[in-house]
Amino acid sequence: MNLVSVRLITDNVAELADFYERVTAGTVVRPNDNFAEVQTANGTLAIGSTATVALFGPGSARPADNHTAIIEFLVDDVDAEFARLATWITEFVTEPTLMPWGNKSLLFRDPDGNLVNLFTPATPQAIEKFARFAR
DSSP, rough: OOOOOEEEEEEEEHHHHHHHHHHHTTTTEEEETTEEEESSSSEEEEEGGGHHHHOOOOTTTOOTSSSSSSSEEEEEHHHHHHHHHHOOOOOOOEEEEOTSSSEEEEEOOOOOOOEEEEEEOOOOOHHHTTGOOHH
16 A cells, blocks of 8 residues: 545635645645645645545535644755745744654644644754665
């Protein structure tokens, strides 16, 4: 089994897609107004409209109601990302901080309130753990 993607449900696909395009400094694939994807080398962050929820079962997902998951992106230099993002993100949950498990993390929220973590492995153990994801 291989985790391929995580999907966010939103009332505003365009706004969330624009946000993640800026955060990742990449291109978001937008096949239609109800769906977008942030594709990385190791997985995809999908963004689906609330209009698609009925396909999974009415009421099966609610937009802007996540209080358990953290969307995490491995970055080369979390301090550089903080400097870049601080030019337009006005509120951070946590500025770059060394976590007990060895990653230096930067946390903020997307327009729907989902928690986003950009991190760089900082200790030898964390660097070894994430070596397979190196670009």
